[in-house]
Amino acid sequence: MANTLYISATAERSGKSAITLGLMRLLIGRVGKVGFFRPIIQDSTGYDHEFHLINEYFGLNLPAEQCYAYTLEEARRLINSGQTNVLMEHILETYNKLTSQYDFVLCQGTDFLGKHGAFEVELNADIAATLGVPVLLIHPAITSSADEVKAGANAALEVFSQRGIEIASLIINRMDLQASELDAVKEEILNLFNPKASVKPLVYMIPENNILGRPSMRDVAKNLGAEVLYCEQNLIDFHVDDYLVAAMHLGNFLNFIKEGHLIVTPGDREDLLMGAVVASMSKAYPGVSGVLLTGGFRPSTAVLRLLDGMRNMSVPVLAVKTNTYETLTALKMLRDRIDPDDTRKVHTALGNFDRYVNSEELATRIVENSVSRMTPRMFEYKLMDQARKHPMRIVLPEGDEERILRAAEALAARETAQIILLGKPELIQEKAKTLSISLVGTTIIDPANSPKLEEYAATYAELRKKKGITLDEARDRMLDTTYFGTMMVYQDDADGLVSGAVNTTANTVRPALEFIKTKPGFSIVSSTFLMCLKDRVLAFGDCAINPDPTSEQLADIAITTSETARIFGIESRIAMLSYSTGTSGKGEDVDKVVEATKIAKERAPELLIEGPLQYDAAIDPDVAKTKMPGNPVAGKATVFIFPDLNTGNNTYKAVQRAADAIAIGPILQGLRKPVNDLSRGCTVPDIINTVAITAIQAQAEKGLI
Secondary structure, X not given: OOEEEEEEEOOOOOOHHXXXXXXXXXXXXXXXXXXXXXXXXXXXXXOOHHHHHHHHHOOXXXXXXXXXXXXXXXXXXXXXXXXXHHHHHHHHHHHHHXXXXXXXXXXXXXOOOOOOHHHHHHHHHHHHHHHOOOEEEEEEOOOOOHHHHHHHXXXXXXXHHOOOOOEEEEEEEEEOOOHHHHHHHHHHHHOOOOOOOOOOOEEEEXXXXXXXXXXXXXXXXXXXXXXXXXXXXXXXXOEOOEEEEOOOOHHHHHHHOOOOEEEEEEXXXXXXXXXXXXXXXXXXXXXXOEEEEEOOOOOOHHHHHHHHOOOOOOOOEEEOOOOHHHHHHHHHOOOOOOOOOOHHHXXXXXXXXXXXXXXXXXXXXXXXXXXXXXXXXXXXXXHHHHHHHOOOEEEEOOOOOHHHHHHHHHHHHOOOOEEEEEOOHHHHHHHHHHOOOOOOOOEEXXXXXXXXXXXXXXXXHHHXXXXXXXXXXXXXHHOOHHHHHHHHHHOOOOOEEEEOOOOOHHHHHHHHHHHHOEOOOOOOOEEEEEEEOOOOEEEEEOOOOOOOOOHHHHHHHHHHHHHHHHHOOOOOEEEEEOOOOOOOOOOHHHHHHHHHHHHHHHHOOOOEEEEEEOHHHHHOHHHHHHHOOOOOOOOOOOEEEOOOHHHHHHHHHHHHHHOOOEEEEEEEEOEOOOEEEOOOOOOHHHHHHHHHHHHHHHHHHOOOO
């Protein structure tokens, strides 16, 4: 039977979605196949936002109809008619079907959207008792005093304890207390538990986070059925700090605007609409999150045309049919929610969970057995988890690029690395503000105004004096953010560099080749792709850098790829690939691989290396039994070394598409310090993964792995 945990809130606005995201990521990092079960969902149509969030964000492909038992309306009807046994039997039956299919089933209780909170606490306790599973309780503490937090938590604990339910953990979420109060409150909550219990529940306290606690303009549009009159794609994710109802004259209205306000005004007040837009674009006034026009009125065609033609327009404009009072009432009822495509909220939620919950401690408590399979999601989790253990200083030279800024915000929120952005601070900050991106925790450096500029220029001139580089030329080079960032890494002012979202591979790698150079004993810089298949992760080298390596260079690539695999937790069994297995084929290309295998074995006798091997003999145990029986690498290879770039590049792309694999890379290897290149078509998740990889490489260079 699968391991299971039941998540139950104790009241509304608990922040349950954010905690569930963190728990699911924790589980996916440790367990092979994770299911998600909601005994009772809110929506009578069968659609469930919580299921949609988890299923879509983690790509679980769970069948929705099998992952819930009842709607809340159906459950209440059965309870009110005295058929509670029927309710529980069907919930248990649905749950048992899932446990036979998954290694772990994460259950989530009801949403507390109705008026009967006490009823739902009792109901969730009864369901958890019926399933016989441990519970993680989430108690919301927003706007509560310390005494109210303790009293509320105690009341909920009594309900579950009376039913003999094991409480694995209690999370006091959305804490709004002073830091000085937290330790005392936590200690008093721990004292609520049975002193005779051999194992007490784990207690964690997570403070309120404004990003998670605020709706976005996307939420406003969805929940109020608003028509979007003007909004570029990135503006829809602006978050609303507060609401300002505007009906006064423009001159008076401007005095009340604050940063992050959603301006709510009748649709026929075009003067206030234009005032809000112009104020937001002016440095003399705070920026608003958007304008919501009420009463079913639309601005005139001329005004809409004016808005459409304004440069740097950065204010979403929405319209609803309800009057101002009805609209404001609906806004105040707007619940906190996280959508799977709201990457800012998702990363903030995951970062909060990582920061305030001891994942290792909690995983030990709730996961009874681990599995040996490595899925792509498990691998991604391990990347982030390892990077967070020793946050490295990673410099991003393309500091004003939108994808870089969004990745920097997410990386800072999750504490994956200490991010350094290069560029003009005022330009970066202004662009971040326009995109509603927070750069708290991120360092911004302008090379032209850096106190390190002259030192870096002198160092570069000295390193390149044999090439005739003068100090003036060196200074000009250091004004290039990629050269400046690479020099930061060389001088140990940063631990690694990631570039390439705008720059070419040549521009990214050239500075590193000029003065970081290759590791002692290695003659070549090469690359690895980490290929995440459905049940394992393989290393492919070199599929991106060297067109036709020699035997000596192939041996270098094999040894460095093996080390890269080790750093990322892949047990190394190296297959030197060719169109021949063993002595079955002849030719110069085969001879090159034979010689490369010999050199690699001589240089690294501790490694398991075999070649030449055909791909099928390297990866398929049944083929290996025929072509090379008893060989420790054949059929079990994890590191695949391709004889040339043509073969490697085509093969990794074929495997990526045919096997629906995730290809992470290229990861540059062989340099003294880590520098990695992005594709110019990279996505924000690609940047996040590459920064995490670079951070882990830096940890390895420092002996932290």
